[in-house]
Amino acid sequence: MQGQRWRDLTIQALLAAGLLAALWWLLDVTASNMAERGIRSGFDFLTEPAGFAIGESLLPFDSADSTLRALAAGLANTLRVALPAIIASTLLGTMIGLGRLSPNLLLRGLCAAYVEILRNVPLLLQLLAWYFVVTDLLPLASEAVQLAPHVFLSKSGLSLPWFGGDAGLFDLPLQGGMNIVGGAALTPEFLALLLGLSLYTAAYVAETVRAGILAVPHGQSDAALALGLTRVQLFRLVLLPQALRSIIPPLTNQHLSLTKNASLAVAIGYPDLVSVANTTLNQTGRAAECIALIMAVYLILSLLTALLSNWLERRSGRWAERS
Amino acid sequence: MRLPNRACGLRAAIVLLAVLLPLSAAHAGKTLEQIRQRAQLVCGVSTGVIGFSSADSQGRWNGLDVDVCRAIAAAVLNDPNKVKYVPLNAQQRFTALQSGEVDLLSRNTTWTLTRDASLGLHFTAVTYYDGQGFLVPKKLKLTSARQLKNAEICVQSGTTTEKNLGDWFKAQGIKVKPVVFEKFEASIKAFFSGRCQAYTTDASALAFIRSKEAPQPDDYVVLPELISKEPLGPVVRRGDDEWFAIVKWVIFALIEAEEYGVTQANVEQMKAGSDPAVQRLLGSAEDSGKLLGLDREWAARAVKAVGNYGEMFQRNVGSASPLKLPRGVNALWSKGGIMYAPPIR
Numbered sequence: 001m002q003g004q005r006w007r008d009l010t011i012q013a014l015l016a017a018g019l020l021a022a023l024w025w026l027l028d029v030t031a032s033n034m035a036e037r038g039i040r041s042g043f044d045f046l047t048e049p050a051g052f053a054i055g056e057s058l059l060p061f062d063s064a065d066s067t068l069r070a071l072a073a074g075l076a077n078t079l080r081v082a083l084p085a086i087i088a089s090t091l092l093g094t095m096i097g098l099g100r101l102s103p104n105l106l107l108r109g110l111c112a113a114y115v116e117i118l119r120n121v122p123l124l125l126q127l128l129a130w131y132f133v134v135t136d137l138l139p140l141a142s143e144a145v146q147l148a149p150h151v152f153l154s155k156s157g158l159s160l161p162w163f164g165g166d167a168g169l170f171d172l173p174l175q176g177g178m179n180i181v182g183g184a185a186l187t188p189e190f191l192a193l194l195l196g197l198s199l200y201t202a203a204y205v206a207e208t209v210r211a212g213i214l215a216v217p218h219g220q221s222d223a224a225l226a227l228g229l230t231r232v233q234l235f236r237l238v239l240l241p242q243a244l245r246s247i248i249p250p251l252t253n254q255h256l257s258l259t260k261n262a263s264l265a266v267a268i269g270y271p272d273l274v275s276v277a278n279t280t281l282n283q284t285g286r287a288a289e290c291i292a293l294i295m296a297v298y299l300i301l302s303l304l305t306a307l308l309s310n311w312l313e314r315r316s317g318r319w320a321e322r323s
Numbered sequence: 324m325r326l327p328n329r330a331c332g333l334r335a336a337i338v339l340l341a342v343l344l345p346l347s348a349a350h351a352g353k354t355l356e357q358i359r360q361r362a363q364l365v366c367g368v369s370t371g372v373i374g375f376s377s378a379d380s381q382g383r384w385n386g387l388d389v390d391v392c393r394a395i396a397a398a399v400l401n402d403p404n405k406v407k408y409v410p411l412n413a414q415q416r417f418t419a420l421q422s423g424e425v426d427l428l429s430r431n432t433t434w435t436l437t438r439d440a441s442l443g444l445h446f447t448a449v450t451y452y453d454g455q456g457f458l459v460p461k462k463l464k465l466t467s468a469r470q471l472k473n474a475e476i477c478v479q480s481g482t483t484t485e486k487n488l489g490d491w492f493k494a495q496g497i498k499v500k501p502v503v504f505e506k507f508e509a510s511i512k513a514f515f516s517g518r519c520q521a522y523t524t525d526a527s528a529l530a531f532i533r534s535k536e537a538p539q540p541d542d543y544v545v546l547p548e549l550i551s552k553e554p555l556g557p558v559v560r561r562g563d564d565e566w567f568a569i570v571k572w573v574i575f576a577l578i579e580a581e582e583y584g585v586t587q588a589n590v591e592q593m594k595a596g597s598d599p600a601v602q603r604l605l606g607s608a609e610d611s612g613k614l615l616g617l618d619r620e621w622a623a624r625a626v627k628a629v630g631n632y633g634e635m636f637q638r639n640v641g642s643a644s645p646l647k648l649p650r651g652v653n654a655l656w657s658k659g660g661i662m663y664a665p666p667i668r
Binding site: 034037038039050054055056063128131135141142155156178179181189268269271275278279281282284285 | 413417437438440441442443463474475477480483486488490492493499501503506512513516517518520560561
């Protein structure tokens with residue numbers, strides 16, 4: 001037994017060492033090829049001024065700030081759209097998934113139609129459609145509609161009063177000639193991306209939820225109903241705790257896909273991480289470095305999401321045992 | 324620079340891999356040899372910029388940048404049609420050249436210090452002097468780009484444009500919001516639907532966008548300011564000085580041909596003329612090609628294939644084209660412009 005274990009460990013260690021060596025070789029060859037061709041490489045550009053502006057940013061950003069800050073602003077924009085979209089798609093998807101199991105024929109049909117239409121049209125097309133519908137329908141910025149005092153709706157987006165600004169505690173949007181000035185704006189790019197990602201992912205979440213619930217043996221429902229539980233009690237006490245265990249892992253996949261799909265933002269003008277990195281790549285010419293950075297950031301985001309979901313899964317396992 | 328940009332992730336990946344793999348390394352001094360061996364010039368062009376490089380309905384490439392490729396193929400391979408065009412978007416272009424996928428990048432690319440000094444490339448010569456401008460709806464009644472305070476400006480990514488925008492408005496002390504699109508089509512669609520108060524790119528493209536893409540060209544106006552210098556020209560890889568010289572001098576020959584009145588139509592008669600400068604250019608007296616590793620007729624063939632620089636300009640972007648761009652600074656130095664070729668002697 002002991003010998004077998006040692007042999008396994010040795011093989012694994014050798015494999016890992018081989019992989020690392022291959023990776024090292026690849027990086028080394030890349031670096032020396034680039035040096036031989038007079039291509040400057042390295043990450044020194046990150047500390048230099050970016051030189052370009054970013055249209056909307058959670059992180060205050062000016063073109064004189066560093067490229068690293070520009071990329072951070074891009075990452076903040078990615079998270080700004082991905083996190084609300086994850087929450088919205090999970091809530092909507094759960095409702096639609098349950099709707100597909102409803103005894104009501106009309107509700108069941110509507111939910112099935114939603115899932116089939118949304119998940120069978122490419123996301124990029126959906127985003128472009130939402131974006132151009134949103135921008136075509138809204139009035140020009142110079143003719144913005146005032147929904148409430150200091151709340152404007154136009155092609156420039158939804159302008160709302162926000163904290164801070166030069167004037168004092170509140171920064172109020174004002175009609176300023178050709179555009180709305182001040183306040184915080186939810187731009188059409190942001191809204192279209194949020195809407196598109198949430199609706200698209202909700203279709204997959206719905207299927208995940210439906211599958212998870214159907215995976216609970218039918219006898220469980222029959223037994224619960226025979227014991228006199230109401231449908232709500234049946235769902236809350238019997239089905240959900242058992243279903244969650246099979247729902248959470250595939251649900252994590254959907255959340256990961258959503259975060260990665262957020263990079264389609266470049267198509268509709270939302271300055272996410274990929275959009276900012278593309279601009280950086282063009283200004284600096286550091287293709288390998290910029291692509292490596294994007295990959296590393298998405299890898300870290302995905303690993304963090306996976307860790308969080310593993311933790312949730314363990315918790316839900318305990319919950320299922322308790323209840 | 325700008326314009327359509329059909330992102331092909333796969334190609335980007337292949338190009339990137341090509342840089343990574345040691346086997347594909349291109350070696351110095353061998354570009355001309357390789358081109359002759361495969362009897363084909365591989366030219367990196369745009370994915371479609373009318374007037375500069377775009378494919379027609381039959382898949383034939385044409386434009387000012389394409390004519391440069393054809394002229395070089397005529398000079399080097401004795402046949403302007405022996406060119407393979409590789410459409411590249413703004414993100415791919417330098418990597419494709421660095422990795423040796425293309426022999427020459429002739430794709431409305433702006434000559435800047437960063438690109439010239441840090442990408443392992445050489446800019447050869449300027450084939451078009453451009454500058455970045457603004458297109459705005461007439462009803463905003465703007466007369467200057469300085470009035471674009473707080474404006475949202477639609478722009479296509481992958482260009483020098485975004486940085487020019489940042490620089491210029493910072494110098495003016497004005498804040499604007501760029502709305503950056505990856506694709507040309509999306510960027511102009513957003514602008515013409517009214518999402519932005521201005522659209523920015525190089526002036527040569529603005530003229531085209533206004534006349535061909537606007538629902539009503541008269542509702543839009545190009546503002547007078549040019550906020551940047553955009554000298555566009557072909558680029559080659561470093562490490563092959565002979566090839567660098569050939570590309571450079573074919574372009575100079577086209578400009579010099581215009582200066583001396585050598586045209587596509589009269590090149591044969593001019594060979595027999597009496598002007599020593601023309602005879603040197605066309606190889607009927609001295610053999611100017613020998614020094615470049617070419618034969619004596621190299622420049623004559625280039626002019627015969629695409630005409631002189633003035634003819635190329637008129638046909639592709641000037642009065643004989645849909646763009647109808649004025650010669651402006653791109654006129655010869657002797658006619659009030661800045662197009663100037665060093666002497667061929």
